[in-house]
Amino acid sequence: MAEAVVADMNEEKLAWLGLREIYRLLGTSEGNIVVRLLLQEESIRTNELIAKSGILPARFHVLMKALVLCQVVDRKVHEDRGVSYSISPFGKNVLELSEPLLSKIKEAVKDKDSALLSLIQRKG
Helix, strand or coil, rough: CCCHHHHHHHHHHHHHHHHHHHHHHHCCCHHHHHHHHHHCCCCEHHHHHHHHCCCCCCHHHHHHHHHCCCEEEEECCCCCEEEEECHHHHHHHHHHHHHHHHHHHHHHCCCCCCCCHHHHHHHC
16 A cells, blocks of 8 residues: 555656656747747748747757657658657647646736745746
């Protein structure tokens, strides 16, 4: 019984760590730009996405690899060996579920006396 509880806790901890990594990536300015661009178009090729985002190629490829590993973005290799990216169904789900939460957080940090705002400013 205790082993099952520990196993569940480890599984839950891993899930929280995965969620933290996803939000860490989406919370960067580069991650946010890429996701917003991919939400506007169903699929965008690498060179076009780099040009539109303004992200340096070296940073872009590291970011996209991480977003693909987190399954937020799908990567497709074409016959001409070009690559395009799109938001995955999981990524769309994460973003849809996050919108109401982000709205509440935005409201909470508008208050100058907000404990959340104070915490963010201390860590930022």
